[in-house]
Amino acid sequence: MTSRTRRGLRNHLTGDAAETRIALEYERRGCRVDRRRWRGQGGEIDLIVRADHELIFVEVKQSRDFDSAAASLGARQMIRLQEAAAEFLAAEPLGQLTPVRFDVALVDSMGRFQILENAFGHDG
Numbered sequence: 001m002t003s004r005t006r007r008g009l010r011n012h013l014t015g016d017a018a019e020t021r022i023a024l025e026y027e028r029r030g031c032r033v034d035r036r037r038w039r040g041q042g043g044e045i046d047l048i049v050r051a052d053h054e055l056i057f058v059e060v061k062q063s064r065d066f067d068s069a070a071a072s073l074g075a076r077q078m079i080r081l082q083e084a085a086a087e088f089l090a091a092e093p094l095g096q097l098t099p100v101r102f103d104v105a106l107v108d109s110m111g112r113f114q115i116l117e118n119a120f121g122h123d124g
Contacts, residue, residue, distance in 0.1 A: 029051075031049045033048075040087040055092070063107075103119055104116045
């Protein structure tokens with residue numbers, strides 16, 4: 001196994017562990033994780049969570065510290081997330097009228113996390 005392959009595998013496993021940790025936190029808060037790594041034509045959404053009548057689209061960012069994790073989410077990725085969310089909403093009973101929010105979960109190298117609720121808007 002090459003060092004590049006090992007690094008890719010390590011990054012995948014670290015990202016998966018971060019997503020699992022955040023999914024457990026939403027469940028602890030009384031929410032239901034509906035989808036993990038949902039992929040549409042517009043891109044992938046790490047977690048889709050249901051809280052009462054609201055859908056929460058969660059982007060999980062893992063890095064050595066919270067600032068680095070936050071810095072890795074750019075404007076183009078936020079647009080792709082919104083486009084993927086709009087695609088997901090097309091199958092919901094209320095469609096684009098479904099109450100939604102976009103959260104960003106930051107996870108540092110020690111496994112600590114911060115969830116930024118309603119981190120960016122939805123033009124829907």
